[in-house]
Amino acid sequence: MRSLKRLFPQNALLWIGKSEIGDLLLDMGEVDRTFALEGPLFSDLFCGSDQWGESTHSILKTCSKIVCWLSDPTGVMAQNLRAYGIQSVIIQSPHDVSLTSRHFSDRYLETLLDWKVQPVELYDMREMVARDEKEPPQESNDQLLALNHQRIMIQPGSGSPHKCVDFSVLASVVSELVEKGHECTIVEGPADEKAVRRLCAVLPSNTYQVIRSMSLCSVARCVSSFDLFIGHDSGLAHLSVACGVPSIVLFGPTDPDLWAPQGRHVSVIQGEPCECPDWSSAQHCAHKRCLNISAARVTVQAERWLSVCKT
Numbered sequence: 104m105r106s107l108k109r110l111f112p113q114n115a116l117l118w119i120g121k122s123e124i125g126d127l128l129l130d131m132g133e134v135d136r137t138f139a140l141e142g143p144l145f146s147d148l149f150c151g152s153d154q155w156g157e158s159t160h161s162i163l164k165t166c167s168k169i170v171c172w173l174s175d176p177t178g179v180m181a182q183n184l185r186a187y188g189i190q191s192v193i194i195q196s197p198h199d200v201s202l203t204s205r206h207f208s209d210r211y212l213e214t215l216l217d218w219k220v221q222p223v224e225l226y227d228m229r230e231m232v233a234r235d236e237k238e239p240p241q242e243s244n245d246q247l248l249a250l251n252h253q254r255i256m257i258q259p260g261s262g263s264p265h266k267c268v269d270f271s272v273l274a275s276v277v278s279e280l281v282e283k284g285h286e287c288t289i290v291e292g293p294a295d296e297k298a299v300r301r302l303c304a305v306l307p308s309n310t311y312q313v314i315r316s317m318s319l320c321s322v323a324r325c326v327s328s329f330d331l332f333i334g335h336d337s338g339l340a341h342l343s344v345a346c347g348v349p350s351i352v353l354f355g356p357t358d359p360d361l362w363a364p365q366g367r368h369v370s371v372i373q374g375e376p377c378e379c380p381d382w383s384s385a386q387h388c389a390h391k392r393c394l395n396i397s398a399a400r401v402t403v404q405a406e407r408w409l410s411v412c413k414t
């Protein structure tokens with residue numbers, strides 16, 4: 104969307120999708136106007152213009168270009184839009200097998216080749232830190248003291264428990280970071296209740312705080328105030344990166360080459376390569392070697408990012 108705004112600065116950017124995401128995009132200034140997916144505008148696109156409501160006519164008559172990131176196998180949506188007089192229409196799902204890009208951000212951009220859209224720098228960049236290493240280096244007490252009193256947001260869950268490291272790993276990470284003087288806040292998303300409960304059960308209550316039941320807009324404002332985010336392959340990880348927050352994202356069975364947040368202020372940490380042939384196999388995998396990530400690896404990378412933020 105930022106690439107579209109740069110290429111067509113004279114155009115307003117209208118967005119149709121889930122209401123909460125639309126509120127977030129509007130609040131962050133990414134779009135100029137939003138429409139709920141469950142509203143009449145989206146459903147009207149599957150009908151001829153003679154069946155459209157007045158509000159749909161008033162909106163679409165101002166549109167010169169439309170991109171729909173979805174599948175239109177019968178071509179009915181494209182036909183309806185072009186029949187209305189909108190000639191510049193792109194309708195293609197990022198899952199389309201004809202796309203050659205690997206990462207899904209690049210696949211979205213690839214759908215826009217006809218408009219010659221080029222990628223732009225998406226995020227506020229901070230200093231690059233050294234890549235994650237298997238073994239933690241030794242650091243002096245002076246170096247550790249310089250990192251104190253910084254704020255870290257930790258998300259122990261994700262959209263699926265099969266993408267998450269054992270809670271004991273994050274418990275060790277929290278304990279060590281708190282011991283070094285940092286403040287840790289645990290965030291609970293809609294699917295994180297069990298993960299948060301298990302993590303908090305093994306931590307002293309005075310070593311953390313928990314935030315929950317926040318809208319996406321509130322979460323975005325909240326995460327922006329932190330020095331570091333630590334979490335799994337989740338929407339919140341992408342949001343923290345989009346807000347310019349240095350982030351450590353833990354990956355297991357999902358492929359970071361497809362799904363990892365992009366940016367120079369992201370550190371991806373993985374266990375062993377996942378050998379499961381599909382998601383169903385990953386859900387039933389008893390070993391989860393792909394999530395065999397030590398607390399030391401996470402803590403060392405956290406200290407590197409906090410050192411960068413401090414300077």
